[in-house]
Amino acid sequence: xxxxxxxxxxxxxxxxxxxxxxxxxxxxxxxxxxxxxxxxxxxxxxxxxxxxxxxxxxxxxxxxxxxxxxxxxxxxxxxxxxxxxxxxxxxxxxxxxxxxxxxxxxxxxxxxx
Amino acid sequence: xxxxxxxxxxxxxxxxxxxxxxxxxxxxxxxxxxxxxxxxxxxxxxxxxxxxxxxxxxxxxxxxxxxxxxxxxxxxxxxxxxxxxxxxxxxxxxxxxxxxxxxxxxxxxxxxxxxxxxxxxxxxxxxxxxxxxxxxxxxx
Numbered sequence: 001x002x003x004x005x006x007x008x009x010x011x012x013x014x015x016x017x018x019x020x021x022x023x024x025x026x027x028x029x030x031x032x033x034x035x036x037x038x039x040x041x042x043x044x045x046x047x048x049x050x051x052x053x054x055x056x057x058x059x060x061x062x063x064x065x066x067x068x069x070x071x072x073x074x075x076x077x078x079x080x081x082x083x084x085x086x087x088x089x090x091x092x093x094x095x096x097x098x099x100x101x102x103x104x105x106x107x108x109x110x111x112x113x
Numbered sequence: 114x115x116x117x118x119x120x121x122x123x124x125x126x127x128x129x130x131x132x133x134x135x136x137x138x139x140x141x142x143x144x145x146x147x148x149x150x151x152x153x154x155x156x157x158x159x160x161x162x163x164x165x166x167x168x169x170x171x172x173x174x175x176x177x178x179x180x181x182x183x184x185x186x187x188x189x190x191x192x193x194x195x196x197x198x199x200x201x202x203x204x205x206x207x208x209x210x211x212x213x214x215x216x217x218x219x220x221x222x223x224x225x226x227x228x229x230x231x232x233x234x235x236x237x238x239x240x241x242x243x244x245x246x247x248x249x250x251x252x253x
Contacts, residue, residue: 023132024161025125054132056157057217085150092224093217 002026004051005033010109014042019051022059030059034066043075046108055086060093067099076100078108116142116182120175123167131178132157135189142182143246151225152189152244158218159191159240165215166195166238177236186228186243196237 003026004019014037022030037045045066049055067077078100081087090096102108117138121127135156136149144152156178163176174194181188222240223229230241 021129023125023157024128024164054153054157056154056161057221058161058214060221061214061217089154089221093220 003029005029007033007037010046010105013044013046013109015046015048015105015109017048017051019053021054022052022062023054023056024058027058027062031062031065034062034069038066038069038073038075043070043073045070045075045077046102046105047077047079048105048108049079049081049086050083052081052083052086055089057089057093060089060095063099064095078102078111080105080108117180119178119180121178123164123172123174123176125161125164127176128157128160128164131160131176135178135180138180138182139187139189139244142180142187143248144187144244145247148244152187155222155225155242156189156191158222159189159242162215162218162240163191163193163195163238166193170195174236182246183243185246185248187246188241188243190239190241192234192236192239194237196233 002020003022006017008015016033016037018030020026034045047063063077063079070077080102082103087101090099090101100111102111117134119131119134121131132153136153139152140149160176160178167174167176172194177192179190222242226242228243232239232241
Protein backbone atom coordinates (compact mmCIF):
# COMPACT_ATOMS: atom_id res chain seq x y z
CA UNK A 1 0.00 0.00 0.00
CA UNK A 2 1.19 3.48 -0.84
CA UNK A 3 0.57 6.71 1.01
CA UNK A 4 -2.67 8.67 0.62
CA UNK A 5 -3.00 12.31 1.62
CA UNK A 6 -5.98 14.66 1.66
CA UNK A 7 -6.52 17.99 3.35
CA UNK A 8 -9.60 19.83 4.57
CA UNK A 9 -10.32 22.85 6.71
CA UNK A 10 -12.24 22.61 9.98
CA UNK A 11 -12.75 25.99 11.68
CA UNK A 12 -9.29 27.59 11.67
CA UNK A 13 -7.46 24.25 11.53
CA UNK A 14 -6.16 22.35 8.54
CA UNK A 15 -6.70 18.62 8.82
CA UNK A 16 -4.29 16.37 6.90
CA UNK A 17 -5.78 12.91 6.58
CA UNK A 18 -3.03 10.32 6.07
CA UNK A 19 -3.59 6.74 4.97
CA UNK A 20 -1.34 3.79 4.18
CA UNK A 21 2.31 3.39 5.07
CA UNK A 22 4.68 6.18 6.13
CA UNK A 23 8.22 4.92 5.63
CA UNK A 24 11.55 5.88 4.08
CA UNK A 25 9.96 5.74 0.60
CA UNK A 26 6.69 7.59 1.21
CA UNK A 27 7.69 10.04 3.97
CA UNK A 28 9.06 12.63 1.50
CA UNK A 29 5.50 13.02 0.10
CA UNK A 30 4.18 13.82 3.58
CA UNK A 31 7.08 16.21 4.14
CA UNK A 32 6.25 18.04 0.88
CA UNK A 33 2.59 18.31 1.87
CA UNK A 34 3.39 19.77 5.30
CA UNK A 35 5.96 22.22 3.87
CA UNK A 36 3.47 23.34 1.22
CA UNK A 37 0.71 23.94 3.80
CA UNK A 38 3.03 26.03 6.00
CA UNK A 39 4.25 27.99 2.98
CA UNK A 40 0.61 28.73 2.11
CA UNK A 41 0.07 30.12 5.60
CA UNK A 42 -1.63 27.15 7.29
CA UNK A 43 -0.01 27.18 10.73
CA UNK A 44 -2.49 25.13 12.76
CA UNK A 45 -2.29 21.58 11.49
CA UNK A 46 -4.00 18.39 12.60
CA UNK A 47 -2.52 15.18 11.19
CA UNK A 48 -5.18 12.48 11.28
CA UNK A 49 -3.35 9.14 11.40
CA UNK A 50 -6.31 6.83 11.88
CA UNK A 51 -5.81 5.38 8.40
CA UNK A 52 -2.07 4.79 8.83
CA UNK A 53 -1.04 1.12 8.72
CA UNK A 54 2.67 1.60 9.28
CA UNK A 55 4.90 4.36 10.65
CA UNK A 56 8.67 4.31 11.08
CA UNK A 57 11.32 6.74 12.33
CA UNK A 58 11.50 8.48 8.95
CA UNK A 59 7.82 9.35 9.36
CA UNK A 60 8.46 10.52 12.92
CA UNK A 61 11.23 12.75 11.57
CA UNK A 62 8.84 14.33 9.07
CA UNK A 63 6.26 15.02 11.81
CA UNK A 64 8.94 16.58 14.03
CA UNK A 65 10.05 18.71 11.06
CA UNK A 66 6.44 19.82 10.54
CA UNK A 67 6.13 20.74 14.20
CA UNK A 68 9.31 22.82 13.96
CA UNK A 69 7.94 24.70 10.95
CA UNK A 70 4.54 25.57 12.43
CA UNK A 71 6.13 26.58 15.74
CA UNK A 72 8.28 29.09 13.86
CA UNK A 73 4.95 30.80 13.04
CA UNK A 74 3.51 30.28 16.51
CA UNK A 75 1.33 27.54 15.10
CA UNK A 76 0.48 24.04 16.28
CA UNK A 77 0.64 20.46 15.04
CA UNK A 78 -1.69 17.97 16.68
CA UNK A 79 -2.00 14.27 15.94
CA UNK A 80 -5.09 12.09 15.90
CA UNK A 81 -4.29 8.46 16.61
CA UNK A 82 -5.99 5.61 18.43
CA UNK A 83 -3.96 2.69 17.17
CA UNK A 84 -1.84 1.07 19.84
CA UNK A 85 0.84 -0.15 17.41
CA UNK A 86 1.39 3.39 16.11
CA UNK A 87 1.20 5.00 19.56
CA UNK A 88 3.86 2.56 20.77
CA UNK A 89 6.41 4.12 18.39
CA UNK A 90 5.70 7.58 19.82
CA UNK A 91 6.14 6.22 23.34
CA UNK A 92 9.42 4.39 22.59
CA UNK A 93 10.94 7.58 21.20
CA UNK A 94 9.54 9.85 23.92
CA UNK A 95 7.58 11.84 21.34
CA UNK A 96 4.31 11.53 23.28
CA UNK A 97 5.76 14.41 25.31
CA UNK A 98 6.35 16.46 22.17
CA UNK A 99 3.10 16.00 20.26
CA UNK A 100 -0.42 16.52 21.58
CA UNK A 101 -2.15 13.25 20.59
CA UNK A 102 -5.94 13.14 20.42
CA UNK A 103 -8.54 10.40 20.03
CA UNK A 104 -10.67 12.19 17.45
CA UNK A 105 -10.38 15.05 14.96
CA UNK A 106 -13.19 16.86 16.84
CA UNK A 107 -11.17 16.68 20.05
CA UNK A 108 -8.08 18.02 18.25
CA UNK A 109 -10.06 20.87 16.68
CA UNK A 110 -11.52 21.84 20.06
CA UNK A 111 -8.12 21.75 21.82
CA UNK A 112 -6.57 25.13 22.52
CA UNK A 113 -3.62 24.71 24.89
CA UNK B 114 21.76 -22.22 7.82
CA UNK B 115 19.85 -19.25 6.53
CA UNK B 116 16.21 -19.89 5.76
CA UNK B 117 15.89 -16.92 3.44
CA UNK B 118 18.41 -14.42 2.13
CA UNK B 119 17.48 -11.18 0.45
CA UNK B 120 19.70 -8.68 -1.33
CA UNK B 121 18.33 -5.45 -2.65
CA UNK B 122 19.67 -2.29 -4.28
CA UNK B 123 19.90 0.53 -1.74
CA UNK B 124 16.65 2.22 -2.80
CA UNK B 125 13.90 3.35 -0.39
CA UNK B 126 11.17 1.61 -2.41
CA UNK B 127 12.66 -1.81 -1.67
CA UNK B 128 12.51 -1.42 2.11
CA UNK B 129 8.81 -2.29 2.14
CA UNK B 130 9.55 -5.52 0.27
CA UNK B 131 12.15 -6.44 2.89
CA UNK B 132 9.60 -5.76 5.66
CA UNK B 133 6.98 -7.95 4.02
CA UNK B 134 9.40 -10.83 3.38
CA UNK B 135 10.79 -10.69 6.93
CA UNK B 136 7.30 -10.69 8.45
CA UNK B 137 6.16 -13.58 6.25
CA UNK B 138 9.20 -15.72 7.09
CA UNK B 139 8.94 -14.83 10.79
CA UNK B 140 5.28 -15.88 10.85
CA UNK B 141 6.16 -19.17 9.22
CA UNK B 142 9.00 -19.72 11.70
CA UNK B 143 6.54 -19.49 14.57
CA UNK B 144 7.17 -15.96 15.85
CA UNK B 145 4.10 -14.91 17.83
CA UNK B 146 1.51 -12.88 15.92
CA UNK B 147 1.64 -10.16 18.58
CA UNK B 148 5.35 -9.63 17.89
CA UNK B 149 5.17 -9.55 14.08
CA UNK B 150 4.51 -5.80 14.05
CA UNK B 151 7.75 -5.33 15.99
CA UNK B 152 9.66 -7.57 13.59
CA UNK B 153 8.29 -5.62 10.63
CA UNK B 154 9.18 -2.26 12.17
CA UNK B 155 12.65 -3.31 13.37
CA UNK B 156 13.60 -4.77 9.97
CA UNK B 157 12.26 -1.66 8.24
CA UNK B 158 14.33 0.59 10.50
CA UNK B 159 17.49 -1.46 10.00
CA UNK B 160 17.00 -1.53 6.21
CA UNK B 161 16.17 2.21 6.03
CA UNK B 162 19.34 2.93 7.97
CA UNK B 163 21.40 0.72 5.64
CA UNK B 164 19.88 2.36 2.54
CA UNK B 165 20.73 5.79 3.96
CA UNK B 166 24.32 4.74 4.73
CA UNK B 167 24.81 3.29 1.23
CA UNK B 168 23.40 6.36 -0.48
CA UNK B 169 25.39 8.87 1.56
CA UNK B 170 28.59 6.88 1.15
CA UNK B 171 28.08 6.23 -2.55
CA UNK B 172 28.21 2.46 -2.06
CA UNK B 173 26.65 0.49 -4.94
CA UNK B 174 26.56 -2.89 -3.18
CA UNK B 175 23.17 -4.29 -2.20
CA UNK B 176 21.78 -4.27 1.32
CA UNK B 177 21.79 -7.82 2.76
CA UNK B 178 19.01 -9.29 4.85
CA UNK B 179 19.43 -12.78 6.28
CA UNK B 180 16.54 -14.54 8.01
CA UNK B 181 17.56 -17.56 10.05
CA UNK B 182 15.16 -19.99 11.62
CA UNK B 183 16.77 -21.58 14.66
CA UNK B 184 15.32 -24.09 17.08
CA UNK B 185 14.18 -21.54 19.65
CA UNK B 186 14.95 -18.16 18.08
CA UNK B 187 14.26 -16.39 14.83
CA UNK B 188 17.33 -14.41 13.84
CA UNK B 189 17.48 -11.46 11.45
CA UNK B 190 20.68 -9.86 10.22
CA UNK B 191 20.71 -6.67 8.18
CA UNK B 192 24.10 -5.92 6.67
CA UNK B 193 25.32 -2.76 5.01
CA UNK B 194 28.43 -2.33 2.90
CA UNK B 195 29.62 0.72 4.77
CA UNK B 196 30.60 -0.41 8.25
CA UNK B 197 31.06 1.79 11.30
CA UNK B 198 29.78 5.35 11.03
CA UNK B 199 32.15 7.65 9.14
CA UNK B 200 34.14 10.19 11.13
CA UNK B 201 32.61 13.38 12.47
CA UNK B 202 33.64 15.51 9.48
CA UNK B 203 31.95 13.14 7.02
CA UNK B 204 28.84 13.13 9.21
CA UNK B 205 28.68 16.91 9.19
CA UNK B 206 29.12 16.97 5.40
CA UNK B 207 26.39 14.39 4.88
CA UNK B 208 23.84 16.55 6.68
CA UNK B 209 22.83 16.56 10.32
CA UNK B 210 19.22 15.60 9.52
CA UNK B 211 20.23 12.27 7.99
CA UNK B 212 22.38 11.43 10.98
CA UNK B 213 19.55 12.39 13.32
CA UNK B 214 17.21 10.06 11.39
CA UNK B 215 19.74 7.25 11.75
CA UNK B 216 19.89 7.83 15.47
CA UNK B 217 16.10 7.82 15.74
CA UNK B 218 16.00 4.58 13.73
CA UNK B 219 18.45 2.95 16.12
CA UNK B 220 16.48 4.32 19.07
CA UNK B 221 13.34 2.65 17.75
CA UNK B 222 15.15 -0.65 17.15
CA UNK B 223 16.66 -0.70 20.64
CA UNK B 224 13.27 0.15 22.12
CA UNK B 225 11.64 -2.73 20.26
CA UNK B 226 14.19 -5.52 20.30
CA UNK B 227 15.45 -7.15 23.50
CA UNK B 228 18.15 -9.16 21.77
CA UNK B 229 20.04 -6.65 19.63
CA UNK B 230 23.65 -6.42 18.52
CA UNK B 231 25.10 -3.67 16.35
CA UNK B 232 28.37 -4.98 14.97
CA UNK B 233 30.19 -5.63 11.73
CA UNK B 234 31.47 -8.34 9.42
CA UNK B 235 33.92 -8.39 6.50
CA UNK B 236 31.47 -6.58 4.22
CA UNK B 237 30.42 -3.79 6.59
CA UNK B 238 28.06 -3.09 9.47
CA UNK B 239 25.56 -5.70 10.65
CA UNK B 240 22.53 -5.31 12.88
CA UNK B 241 21.57 -8.63 14.48
CA UNK B 242 18.19 -9.08 16.11
CA UNK B 243 16.34 -12.13 17.35
CA UNK B 244 12.94 -13.10 18.69
CA UNK B 245 11.69 -16.24 20.40
CA UNK B 246 9.66 -18.74 18.40
CA UNK B 247 6.78 -20.79 19.74
CA UNK B 248 7.83 -24.39 20.24
CA UNK B 249 5.21 -26.68 18.73
CA UNK B 250 4.81 -30.19 20.02
CA UNK B 251 5.28 -32.65 17.24
CA UNK B 252 2.53 -35.23 17.12
CA UNK B 253 3.63 -38.83 16.62
